[in-house]
Every structure is written in structure tokens, then in C-alpha cells.
Amino acid sequence: MAEDNPQPKAGKSRNITASTANAIDAHMMELASFAHLGAGHNHGTVLAVVTFPKGDKTGLTCNGEPWRDVQLRMSYDKLMSSGSAKIQDLFTPKAQARFRRRLGFEHVLPPGIEYVVDFTPPSEGPELADLIAALWLPRVVKLWFLAGQYLPDPILGSGSGLPTRPLADKAVGPILALGHDDICRNTACFSDYDEWLIKSDVPGIVEDDSSEAGHIPPWRKVDDYCPVRHRAAIVRVLRAINGDSLLLNSAVRLWTVARVAISLDVPQVVVDPVTQWLVAPPNTKFIEICPERAFQLAYELKIPSVLITSFKILVNELAIDYASSKPVTRRPPLTWAQRRRDDYGDYPSDPVEYASRAFAERMGETVEMLQSDDVFSRFPGRLPEWEKLRIYGNAIEALPSGAPLREAYGKLTAALVSVFRKWVNDALDLDTLNQPLIRRNDLLEAQRRHYIPAAEFKPLLNLYLNLNPTQKALTPFFWDSLGQLPTGKVSMASPVGIHTSLGSVASTFNEQLSHFIHNAIDDPVHPILSEAVGHAAIAMDLMPNVVFRDHLSGFDINRFYHSLCREVRQLCAKHLGPRWSYDENERNEVPLFLSDHLLLSLNEKELNYLPIWADGLDDGSGGVFQEVIPPAEMGPSEPGPGYHTGYTVGVGTDMDAGTVGGARSMVGVTATRDGRGLLSEKGDGDDEVEAASTIFAPSDLGVAELRLGSERTSEWVSSVVAGTTTTTEAIGGRSLDVQRSGIGPDSTATSHTRGRSEQTPSESFTAGGLDEEDMYAEARYAQPAVHQAQGQAIEGYVDEAAEVAEAESASREGGVEGLGDIDLRYSDEDMDLDLSDGSSTLDGFEEVDIEETR
Secondary structure, X not given: OEOOOOOOOOOOOOOOOHHHHHHHXXXXXXHHHHHHOOOOOOOOOEEEEEOOXXXXXXXXXXXXXXXXXXXXXXXXXXXXHOOOHHHHHOOOHHHHHHHHHHHOXXXXXXXXXXXXXXXXXXXXXXXXHHHHHHHOOOHHHHHHHHXXXXXXXXXXXXXXXXXXXXXXXXXXXXXXXXXXXXXXXXXXXXXXXXXXXXXXXOOOOOOOXXXXXXXXXXXXXXXXXXXXXXXXXXXXXXXXXXOOOOOOOOHHHHHHHHHHHHHOOOHHHOHHHHHHHHHOOOOOHHHHHOHHHHHHHHHHHOOHHHHHHHHHHHHHHHHHHHOOOOOOOOOOOEOOOOOEOOOOOOOOOOHHHHHHHHHHHHHHHHHHHHOOOOHHHOOOOOOHHHHHHHHHHHHHOOOOOOOHHHHHHHHHHHHHHHHHHHHHHHHOOHHHOOHHHXXXXXXXXXXXXXXXXXXXXXXXXXXXXXXXXXXXXXXXXHHHHHOOOOOHHHHHOOEEEOXXXXXXXXXXXXXXXXXXXXXXXXXXXXXXXXXHHHHHHHHOOOOOOOOHXXXXXXXXXXXHHHHHHHHHHHHHHHHHXXXXXXXXXXXXXXXXXXXXXXXXXXXXXXHOOOOOOOXXXXXXXXXXXXXOOOOOOOOEOOOOOOEOOOOEEOOOXXXXXXXXXXXXXXXXXXXXXXXXXXXXXXXXXXXXXXOOEEOOOOXXXXXXXXXXXXXXXXXXXHHHHHOOOOOOOEEOOEEOOOOOOOOOOOOOOEEEEOOEEEEOOOOOOOOOOHXXXXXXXXXXXXXXXXXXXXHHHHHHHHHHHHHHHHHHHHHHHOOOOOOOOOOOOOXXXXXXXXXXXXXXXXXXXXXXXXXXXX
């Protein structure tokens, strides 16, 4: 509700409006209700207790009395149905025993009470520190009472050439902004009604200027954190859970109550009152002056309308910073329009950060498009005359350089681009503003005076002229100016050279085109050119059975200009958005009064950085906004994160389709790469052929060369079932088929490896005959890989320890022939293992140099 803005009288005055009287009555009645908290809740089985601090310095209420401890009966079902895990933890047996002991109910409870819960905040510890940080009042919150006393410039409401905005020129109503803090330091609170009225000496919602008399009363300078305010907010939230009304008549109370509800994990209890406070015009100025805190509240309370509006403001302001010609590593303390920034919290993936960069990039690309040579081909809609001109150009450019028609065509296309580029550059220069926009400049300055101190105020025009083209495109001024294209007559007279206009250049082209058509259309010397011009006529929807030279039209510059104006205006309207129409049915859900210098036309991609619950943004993606991952049709290429996104060229195999086990022999076939990097096969006596695509590709690990799911799989399965064996051909000494363990005791699989048959019924190295033992020995004494150096050192240490233990055992037995008095202190020469590098001890193991094994 907005105040009716009466001029207050000096001193104490009772000349107040009905809205002001209602605000005062509501404040006093809510305060008085704290003395009768038990009324209407006599059947609750839960006794909620909030203990207020004691002492002379804790402060008094508006009626001059100290705050008393609160005992409120509550419904157990309502507390449990709130879904708060924190509240549910208060009803555990351990917590209940602690509360009873602390509150003196250890032996007996009051009649009708089954549970006692102490909601008093802790007096110390990390939990209190977190609560204080959450309840710490932001700067604008402490200043917001000035919004109820500051009278804006009348131009904000209406003006010549500007739309009407109801309540824009009114102060915020006292019922929303002028409520007192829970600790009242105003000694004449009951009788001083001037504090509920507008004041003519309030310069804005700004701090005191040290060089001038202060406009903030001392008793309005509230503490950043107040334990009494904290506890009073807890009582208000508990009453709201019980179903009582919740009065939010100041920004201080709004912030404290909201943060308490979030800390108790019951945000849904205060969502409606907080939303009503934020979106009630003209109190929506809070979102515009401090969008960071509005965004923070809306994010945690899940208020979509406030979240989207504040998000758009933050993104646009930060996008202008990112579009700066100088690198920006962090947010500047002031926006380009001199609004002081605040903190909006920490997020794992900062939606404002990502969206701002995307918005700046998109607008930069748009400006580049508008200033490009092919701008007319890049508009979203069609420009038929330009398309026709380009079709003609395909034929005209085949003419020799210096041909009159070719020169006329080049001058016309260059002139069209040049004239449009000049329009774009003029739109970037606010010096070309006409009278309505100058009046809009006055409107913008009146809006900015809400939150910029007079000593820091700079003209917006000067700030705008310091922006680069991309930054200017991130403001509505550029798009509003670009949409006001000159009339057709003015555009035809646009100069494109010395004593030459756009209209004369178009006329010259049409004359040359007509001369060419009537003299060169049937010229056998230019058959290709004649055919190209004929295709151009068909492309322009001309009937093929009509006489060509009688129906082929020239370039109609008037039609081109009208279609161009349509496209430009549609583009400008898309970027300006519906908020510039100020139609109640078209503009944003949240009315804005101070943001005419912002461009809030974010697209779907940028809005997708918001959480999925925001209205209209649930597209079924689950809130994922990363780029789409290419389909991994072929599955993993090797162990690890690598995968195939499509078919790759194989290492040299060709399968005969439709034949089970019909793989042709690859013996004597080599795979090579040509200059294009393609694999090819060359057999004995065969011509070089390009390798067929397969489902495997080269890999560092060799795993990718395993032919998974090939035609041989079915053959192998058939052989296993039948009890037979399957052979595979080798390329480069390695099998192309998957090595499989035997299925059943009698099943075997053989492969040609190094030119010999090897039976592999099991994956064990020691199973089977001599070949397996050779394989084990070969693997055991093979040169270790880089990552196996530590394993080699450990193996040496184990072997050494085993031999020493064996020798000591033989010595103790004394019956082993040949040991006798042998000295067990062996030398390095007595060992097969080289110990000179220290690899046989743990000390040596620690000193292993990985690089030496490479």
C-alpha cells in the first residue's frame, strides 16, 4: 500500500491519512498480542519456550516495557507436518530430557503438555556464529525505512510522451516500510506521528552525508544483529506455524523473520507474506535497488517471480562489466549506472556468473552481425528484394571486371550495407536523441536519485558514452534508437558518396540490369551467364512459360526498405521485451519503476541457469545446462573415460556380409596410412584398397583392437556349443578376437600367436603344459613398465628375505650336507639379483627413480 503523500507539518501532527493510521494501529496491535500468546491455543500438547536476554541494556518495547520470556502452546501435528528435520530432532528422547532439565520440567509437565521444546538460540558456539551471520542486516535493509519517507520526482508517474506508471511517484506505504525495530529507542513513540509520514528533507534511500545535516534519526540506526530481534522473530515464526497472521511492516523484520524461518527449515511458513511484501508496488523498488538480497531470499524461499526479476537485473549489470574492453576479474563495487552492489551468497555453480557471460557473448555476436557485410542475409526473417539481388549477383559476378552492370551491382550492395551501418552507428551514439528520449533521460536521472548520493551522482549520458558498442547493445537505449529508422524518403536521400545518394545508386543499377537483359539474354557468347539469369527468374517465383525479358524485374529499393524496417523493428522489440509496453497484461509480473536503463531480455538459454523450480523453466532436462554430450554409439574405446562417438577406420579387416565365419584370410595383408591419414590394405598381388570401417580402432593399450561383437563371435559360440575349436587370424602378431576362458572342462579356444598354436583353456599362467610355464617365465622376467618400478623393488626384497630365511633354517638343522660352516653373509656376486642399486631393501625401494626405468 502506498502513502497518499500529504505534506507533513512541523512537530507532532495528527494530520495523517487512513493508510498511515492503519499502519500505526497494526504495529501496536501486533506488539500487544505478545502479551496474550496463549489465547486461542489452549489445546496444544507442545510447550514452545523462547527466553529473552535480561539486563538494563537489552532494550524496551514501544510501550516502554522490557521483553518477557514467551511460553507458547503449539500443535504437535502442525510442527511435525512442517517437514522440518531440525524441529523433528527437537522431539527425540535425548533432546526432550535436556529441555526438561534446563527449563525445570524434569519431574512434572504442565497440564495437557506432552512435549517441551526450547527454541531459544544458543548463547555461544559455532551455531550462534552461523545464526548471527545469517541474521546480519544488509545495508539497504537498514535504510529501507527511508523508502516510506522519500517522495520521488513526479516524472516517475507520468509525463509527456511517456507511459503512465501508477504508484511510481509515490513513497512506499508505512504499512510496509515504517514499522519500528523490536527495540524501540524513540522516547515519544506513541505521540510522534511524524515518523510515520513523508519528509521533505529525505534525499533518497542513502546514508547520511557527513557534510550535511543527517536525515536518519539516531533511534532508526538499528544494530546489525540484535538478540532481542532474533528471539522476537522466532516467536513470530512459531505463531505463523500455529496459523496466526504474520505482520511484516519493515525490511528489518522481513529479513530477520525470513532468515529465522530458513534456519528452522520451515521456509514455506513465510513464503506468502514475504512474497506479498516484495511484489507490492511501489515496494518492488527494493528488488531494483538491492537485487542481490532479493535474489538471495527468493532463491532460498523459492519465490519464482522475485527470483527471475532480480536475476535479470543482476545478469544485465554484470554482463556489461564482462563486455568491457578491459578484462574484469571480479565484480566492481558499482554497476555502470552507479548502483552499489551487495552480496547475493555463494553457489556451487553461480547462475549469475554463467548467465552474464552468455548474455554478453550473445549481444556481442548480435552487434557483430549488425555491422557485418552480410547483415541482410543474417536477419531472422527474409528480405525478398535482397535475396533477388543476390541471385542476380551470382550471374553478374561472372561478367568481366569493369563491366558497367558489375560495377553498378558492387556499388549498390556496398551502398546498402554502408547506409545501414551508419544507422547502427547513429543508434550507438546518444547525441542523436530526439526530444522524447531527452525527456526519458530526465526520467532515468529521477530513478537513479533514489539510491545514489548527490555527492557521487554522475550524468547517465556521460556514463553511457564511455561504454563500447557491445556494452551499449546491453542497454535498451541502443535498441530503442535503432528501431526509430528514418522514413523512406530520408533513406533514399542518404549520401553514399560525393553527389550520390542511395536512390540514385539503385536507379543506376536497374538501368544497367535492363540494358544487359535486353542485349545479352540470348547472346551465344554468354551461354552460362544467360542460363544463370534464367535460373534467377525461376527462383524469384516467375512462371517458366512467360517471356523472360518482359517479366524480370529490377531491384525495388522501396520494398527492400519496408521489409528491412520490419525486420529491424522485430529484432528491437525482441530485445526490448514487453516491459517497455507497460501494458498490464504484457509486462513482467513484478512491476519495475527504476530499471529503465537495464536490458532484461534474457533468452531461454540464459534463464536455464536458474533452478528447475522457477516458473516456466522446467524443460525436462533436470536442470542440466551443459552442452549436449555426443552419442557414444560404439561404447567405450578402452578402459577409462574414452569412448567412441561414431565409427572409426579399422586396422585392416573386411568381412563378407551375410556369411557366418566368412572372414577372408588376412595373411600377407598389411595396413598402411595414406597421405589423408586413411588406412588402406594391400594384399599379395592385389591393388591397394581402402579398409572397411570396423568397430575397433587403434589404442595405446591395445584393448580397442579386440573385435567385440563381430561375426566371429557367433562362430565362436557355435564352436563352443558343438565342442569344437575356433581359430583366429593374427595381424602383427596379435589376435583380433577376444580371448575367452573355456566354457566347461572340454571347451578350448586356439589362436595363431607368433605363428604357433597355443591352447588357452584358462587364464592361469601355470595351468597346462610347457608353453604356459614359458609364458609365466617370460612375463616374470620381462622389463617392467614405468609404473611397475616399485613392484620390482618389492619383489627383490621378498626374494632376498626368502633366501636368507631358507639358509638360516638349513643351518639350524645342521644335518644338511654341504652347509656346515658356510658364511651366510653373502656378497653381491653370490646373488642373481643385482643389489648394487639398493633395490633389495626397503631403503632402496624408497629411493627408486621412476625415470630410470623408462
